[in-house]
Amino acid sequence: MMVVVRYMAQLRLAVGTGSESVTLPEGAVLPDLLRQLGRAHPGLLPRLLFDARGELQPSLLVFVGDSQVSPSEPRPLREGEVITLLTPIAGGGHGAVTPAH
Amino acid sequence: MEPLPPLTEEERERSRWQLSVEGFGEEGQRRLRGASVLISRCGGVGSLVAYELAAAGIGRLVLAHGGNLRLNDLNRQLLMSHDGIGRSRVQQAAERLRAFNPTLTLETIDSNITEENVADLVGRVDLVVDCAPLFKERLLMNREAVQQRKPLVDCAMFELEAQLTTILPGRTPCLACLYPLPPVVWQREFPVFGAVAGMIGCMAAMEAIKLLSGLGNPLLGSLLLCDLRIMTFQRVTVHRRRDCPVCQTLWQKEAGTSS
Numbered sequence: 001m002m003v004v005v006r007y008m009a010q011l012r013l014a015v016g017t018g019s020e021s022v023t024l025p026e027g028a029v030l031p032d033l034l035r036q037l038g039r040a041h042p043g044l045l046p047r048l049l050f051d052a053r054g055e056l057q058p059s060l061l062v063f064v065g066d067s068q069v070s071p072s073e074p075r076p077l078r079e080g081e082v083i084t085l086l087t088p089i090a091g092g093g094h095g096a097v098t099p100a101h
Numbered sequence: 102m103e104p105l106p107p108l109t110e111e112e113r114e115r116s117r118w119q120l121s122v123e124g125f126g127e128e129g130q131r132r133l134r135g136a137s138v139l140i141s142r143c144g145g146v147g148s149l150v151a152y153e154l155a156a157a158g159i160g161r162l163v164l165a166h167g168g169n170l171r172l173n174d175l176n177r178q179l180l181m182s183h184d185g186i187g188r189s190r191v192q193q194a195a196e197r198l199r200a201f202n203p204t205l206t207l208e209t210i211d212s213n214i215t216e217e218n219v220a221d222l223v224g225r226v227d228l229v230v231d232c233a234p235l236f237k238e239r240l241l242m243n244r245e246a247v248q249q250r251k252p253l254v255d256c257a258m259f260e261l262e263a264q265l266t267t268i269l270p271g272r273t274p275c276l277a278c279l280y281p282l283p284p285v286v287w288q289r290e291f292p293v294f295g296a297v298a299g300m301i302g303c304m305a306a307m308e309a310i311k312l313l314s315g316l317g318n319p320l321l322g323s324l325l326l327c328d329l330r331i332m333t334f335q336r337v338t339v340h341r342r343r344d345c346p347v348c349q350t351l352w353q354k355e356a357g358t359s360s
């Protein structure tokens with residue numbers, strides 16, 4: 001089964017592309033997809049998706065099509081679905097310098 | 102509700118090209134004239150929010166922005182000028198806006214939003230547009246807007262991407278429903294393109310105009326995701342968190358009063 005993953009903001013910079021097609025086993029659910037993406041893009045992406053204990057980051061937003069879903073959503077993904085992953089972004093004020101965690 | 106102010110002949114002529122907008126008209130213009138908006142930071146995004154609201158004929162703007170202008174602000178902060186490097190940003194913004202529309206009432210605060218000033222500033226206005234670059238400030242503003250039940254237009258940008266949502270406390274998810282914690286940040290600076298900041302600022306101004314005048318459909322319970330690198334605009338639905346530490350009590354109150 002193939003789905004399309006869209007990466008927004010910091011996630012796009014971490015992965016190096018705005019979107020990609022991902023092959024998943026039949027019946028795979030969102031947490032399976034997120035773990036698979038973390039393995040496929042070692043380095044920054046796993047830190048943006050998971051915290052130090054391996055739990056999903058609470059401020060990660062996930063959309064299937066145009067609807068927000070919980071990242072732990074157990075519904076099986078379907079062929080051709082577009083999954084958008086988003087980390088929050090802030091404003092465009094003066095030279096924002098945000099300390100790295 | 103205070104009665105809507107009448108329009109002077111000059112105000113009617115100034116707004117002439119928008120009075121014929123369907124669903125807006127003279128009553129919409131009078132609503133704007135009687136309304137006030139707080140803009141948190143008038144940098145790359147907020148400059149354009151303020152500019153467009155001044156152009157639209159808003160009655161009163163409260164601008165909060167700390168610090169003096171630097172050369173590297175000038176790729177996006179359109180209310181400033183090159184000669185103003187080293188001078189107060191918010192004062193320059195006010196000068197430009199006064200020259201542009203002298204009928205506008207302006208209040209300036211030479212500081213960003215803080216725990217100390219946020220309740221006072223939100224209390225002065227009908228609506229807030231938040232353009233702050235730091236999550237701490239945005240979550241603080243969200244908390245106060247929810248507390249005072251003021252509409253909040255929240256806009257953000259990153260590189261060639263931008264996001265916009267409109268929050269009506271008790272009716273839509275709040276910012277903390279979306280982002281209960283600041284994100285993990287691995288960059289020390291984030292890239293800003295002036296035209297992207299300006300675009301989302303203009304859209305935020307339009308959201309404010311719509312809410313204040315009763316025009317069209319604001320982005321309630323929706324997040325607009327703009328990606329100007331590939332020119333896609335996607336409107337996605339967002340949900341409240343039942344355990345949201347900021348707005349859950351409002352929902353309980355609403356549920357209690359409606360049943």
Ligand SMILES: [Zn+2]
Binds near residue numbers: 277279342345348
């Ligand atoms: Zn909330």
